[in-house]
Amino acid sequence: MKFGTKAVHAGVEPDPSTGAIMTPIFQTSTYVQAAPGDHKGYEYARTQNPTRDALQSALAALENAKYASCFSSGMAAADVIIKTLNPGDEVISVNDLYGGTYRMFTKVYARFGVKFRFVDLSNAEDLKKYITPATKLIWVETPTNPLLNIVDIQAISAIAKASGILTLVDNTFATPYLQNPLDQGADIVMHSITKYLAGHSDVVMGCLITNSQALHEQIRFLQNSCGAVPGPQDCFLVLRGIKTLHLRVRQHCINGKAVVDFLKNHPKVEKVYWPGLTTHVNHEVAKRQMRDFGGMISFTLKGDNIDEALKVLSGTHLFALAESLGGVESLIGHPATMTHASIPKEEREKAGLKDTLIRLSIGVEDPEDLVADLKQAIDAL
Numbered sequence: 001m002k003f004g005t006k007a008v009h010a011g012v013e014p015d016p017s018t019g020a021i022m023t024p025i026f027q028t029s030t031y032v033q034a035a036p037g038d039h040k041g042y043e044y045a046r047t048q049n050p051t052r053d054a055l056q057s058a059l060a061a062l063e064n065a066k067y068a069s070c071f072s073s074g075m076a077a078a079d080v081i082i083k084t085l086n087p088g089d090e091v092i093s094v095n096d097l098y099g100g101t102y103r104m105f106t107k108v109y110a111r112f113g114v115k116f117r118f119v120d121l122s123n124a125e126d127l128k129k130y131i132t133p134a135t136k137l138i139w140v141e142t143p144t145n146p147l148l149n150i151v152d153i154q155a156i157s158a159i160a161k162a163s164g165i166l167t168l169v170d171n172t173f174a175t176p177y178l179q180n181p182l183d184q185g186a187d188i189v190m191h192s193i194t195k196y197l198a199g200h201s202d203v204v205m206g207c208l209i210t211n212s213q214a215l216h217e218q219i220r221f222l223q224n225s226c227g228a229v230p231g232p233q234d235c236f237l238v239l240r241g242i243k244t245l246h247l248r249v250r251q252h253c254i255n256g257k258a259v260v261d262f263l264k265n266h267p268k269v270e271k272v273y274w275p276g277l278t279t280h281v282n283h284e285v286a287k288r289q290m291r292d293f294g295g296m297i298s299f300t301l302k303g304d305n306i307d308e309a310l311k312v313l314s315g316t317h318l319f320a321l322a323e324s325l326g327g328v329e330s331l332i333g334h335p336a337t338m339t340h341a342s343i344p345k346e347e348r349e350k351a352g353l354k355d356t357l358i359r360l361s362i363g364v365e366d367p368e369d370l371v372a373d374l375k376q377a378i379d380a381l
């Protein structure tokens, strides 16, 4: 089955009691049993909920996987994976990591004795230098946030696997429409569903997806034991959102290209970060592992003047100044003061994240209007 068909149909069966084509919102905390232990597979809603089950099946299908588990946020999903580790275990992670993940690693789990290294993995071979006998997990984002670096999933997973180490890919930026990391050798996919999968800026949710039954059982155990599950209403909204995932991401990509073509020719713009540019160091890897290049774009202004960047950020009308990404509406953000403020300036600059960097999440509006909005904001400098 092709992707669009899966997006519309996967996981969703007409409701057996009414024929309702959409899975109902099972807003219940418990389920009545006919006799002790005699139930229909549902006992308590932290453990199982039919609306969540439908969503988990749909998400697994989109990543060509067997198992998916949903959580109350992307961070709650990430949290569960780190809880599978023990004190002394090491995690090797890309160095321009999502700010919230960096914060959780360094401010929460470092205290419990889990060790984290943040390194540049744009050359996959470099991974070998960092692996020690204590390394248990490689944590990859690709494209990364906000510099749109590309990591070679196939190469990284192969190196990790040879040492018995698991690879997790945070696939939030790419979405399963553009990239399926499990098909390329990764063991676990994580999504902040909050972004493209939900797609309408109205839900916070996360998930973990895998083909390994052993990993799935660990994840399910922690999902139920620690309890960061999403509510059924949110699961319904995401089920509705993913029915148009392929249509939305296609348009995000078309619009992204139009905005990049405008930015790269503007005299005030210093550098554009987007994996679809042939000048991107890992453009060839992106071409191989992604179906298109997405709607996340970052750029810097010439002159290193943070005030000019701040002026552009408050000068757009269509692009709303906000954190987050992946919704139908276009957003503009300033990583240094917003999403990445929790990463110390020194660490940010080591990872190449300048204070004049502006990040765009390109929505599905008409590309001409988006370009005109950016043009007036940058021309006003």
Ligand SMILES: *Cc1c(COP(=O)(O)O)cnc(C)c1O
Pocket (backbone or CB within 6 Å): 073, 074, 075, 076, 098, 100, 101, 141, 145, 170, 172, 173, 191, 192, 193, 194, 195, 204, 205, 206
């Ligand atoms: C937003 C985001 C997260 C965290 O997800 P929440 O749903 O906000 O908890 C993790 N990784 C990436 C790449 C993100 O963009």
